[in-house]
Amino acid sequence: MKFDDLKSLFTKSNVLNLNKPEVQIIGLFLTFVSLYFFVNLSSFSGEYYFVTDLAANDFQIMEILSGRIAYGPYSRFQFNHPGPVYFYFLAISEKVFSFFESNYARYVFFTYLFNTTCLGFVLYQLTKTFKSLWPAVLLWISSFFVWKSLGFGFLFETWTPYVMICPFLVFIFSVVNLSEKKWWYLPIFIFVASFLFQVNIMGAVPFGIGTFFILYYLFQVRKTIDWKREKLFFPVLISVFVLFLIWLPVIIDFFQNFPGNISSVLKYLLKGGGNKKPVEVFSFVKTMLDSTFPLPYAGFFYGLIILIPFRKSEGLNSFALKLRNFSFLYTIVILFTLFRMKGPIVPHLFWHFDSVIAVQVFLLFLVFFHKNWEADWKPKQVVWVMLLIAFVILLYGKEPLRERNLFVKEWVSAVQNLDDKFVLHWDSNPKDFPQGNLVLGVAAELNRQGKKVCLTEPWFFLVPRTYHCSPEALKSYTVLKFETLDSEVRDLVRDGNQIQYLNSLVKIQKN
Structure with a gap:
């Protein structure tokens, strides 16, 4: 034809x-x-x-890919x-x-x-x-x-x-x-x-x-x-x-x-x-x-x-x-x-x-x-x-290029060999609240690499129950505590049990 x-x-x-x-x-x-x-x-x-909300969403997706029931994205009203x-x-x-x-x-x-x-x-x-x-x-x-x-x-x-x-x-x-x-x-x-x-x-x-x-x-x-x-x-x-x-x-x-x-x-x-x-x-x-x-x-x-x-x-x-x-x-x-x-x-x-x-x-x-x-x-x-x-x-029609958040990769590379189980914590106060964006990104990537990760109160609403820290986890997992620096550090610096990078300080506590 x-x-x-x-x-x-x-x-x-x-x-x-x-x-x-x-x-x-x-x-x-x-x-x-x-x-x-x-x-x-x-x-x-x-x-x-991922960082911020997209990282929180990633935990839901990982639940589904792991064969568990996911129950929806988080909400600031303290329920999903x-x-x-x-x-x-x-x-x-x-x-x-x-x-x-x-x-x-x-x-x-x-x-x-x-x-x-x-x-x-x-x-x-x-x-x-x-x-x-x-x-x-x-x-x-x-x-x-x-x-x-x-x-x-x-x-x-x-x-x-x-x-x-x-x-x-x-x-x-x-x-x-x-x-x-x-x-x-x-x-x-x-x-x-x-x-x-x-x-x-x-x-x-x-x-x-x-x-x-x-x-x-x-x-x-x-x-x-x-x-x-x-x-x-x-x-x-x-x-x-x-x-x-x-x-x-x-x-x-x-x-x-x-x-x-x-x-x-x-x-x-x-x-x-x-x-x-x-x-x-x-x-x-x-x-x-x-x-x-x-x-x-x-x-x-x-x-x-x-x-x-x-x-x-x-x-x-x-x-x-x-x-x-x-x-x-x-x-x-x-x-x-x-x-x-x-x-x-x-x-x-x-x-x-x-x-x-x-x-x-x-x-x-x-x-x-x-x-x-x-x-x-x-x-x-x-x-x-x-x-x-x-x-x-x-x-x-060309949209601006998106921020790829490669700093998350740097943080994950810096901590991933410390342990296979991590507690990620940041305080609920105006100074350290912005660290939550980074914490979710690091936790999501560690989770994708097969590490066990969990968050502490009052941040349970951000992630499914699988990632809520139990009392046993708090005693046996390596704790990564995120805090905000007063000035930005351009190169990742290790100092004993502390890591500094950009505007974040991570204190490492091995149990």
Whole structure:
């Protein structure tokens, strides 16, 4: 078969038919995905060592790789988040993507695939819903306009607050599609809602709001719903299986360690947090909006974005109206959540809200450009836009190189031959608290080398129970006590039972 014959076959079967909006959006998006990863590929070659939260996450992954049940990332609320689903994905990616040298590169590759799949899925489904390429392009533009304040490198980030952003778009659209009685979105909703809930405690908020929103609209039209078994059986069956599979490790942990971690999570959610003063909440919201809309009176500008689709709803079909209603409801609820959040307001707990803002900007575009929806894109136009995307990415798509934390390697090399069992300790005071970042990195790397490591109180919440120091460990393991130096030492210096390097002093106590 000649090439022209093969091309004709694909064209006739609509697989490569650039006149179809669905094919057009796939072509545009794959151009972006492949080139953006290609220009940043050098960032993921070579060695990389974890510190801070990524090092704490590494203990969860090692639990999974060791065949034990992991129960979620740590939380500063003194309990672990409810579940480990993301860490199971990372553990699998460590084995599957072994062509990368560092574990970090493998995690980044999976996370990038996951994020772009979420975004691509939403764009594709939006194209099918509106039977036009324009709505998908407008959402794409809206999302990148809002996400620019985060830096587009967040698509590669494995830190869980960043990982929530793209799945949250899928969550929003699955909620709206389910309220439109599209039952095959039920397993998608169950998966994404569970994922958000497990990777961050604030994921409980969208899980609850989404469920309420779906039930409200289904109750309104309950008499007109076709409840035929063949339409509901497989979506419900798959949803139950997905729900069971994702929450199985959490359930096992709950019964093995009753009342355990999950009870603490539920108590926290039911009890609620503190009470914030309006000035604290609105100061946080203002900071967030100023970074998204770098204009005077950004809050006023955002208010117009929310309200105009209510005042001027021409061109918004049933799907878009529900999208408007859900994004508005979520905005109100998240504001009250801020008032009730315990402790200082931590912005990264609400970065997923940027996806809500992106949807609201998209709705504003729909209001003003709905008359252009039916304008078809010709194949030549699509090709030119592909070339434009390629040009922009090759020119501006290179992200800054990441800190590879090679100083962790130096510390591990300095202590690894002292013993096979280590207690890592740093004090809970303002002076030595920053050492925790280093301690987690050193402990994670020693753990990967097969050493036994454990942490002391009050840092048990950072790592799984396997790495909590027992009284016996405190008596028999070599203790590495980390302290902060007043000045930086550029070369690693040994002095008896002490090691100095950079801004850290380690005191060694052999039992």
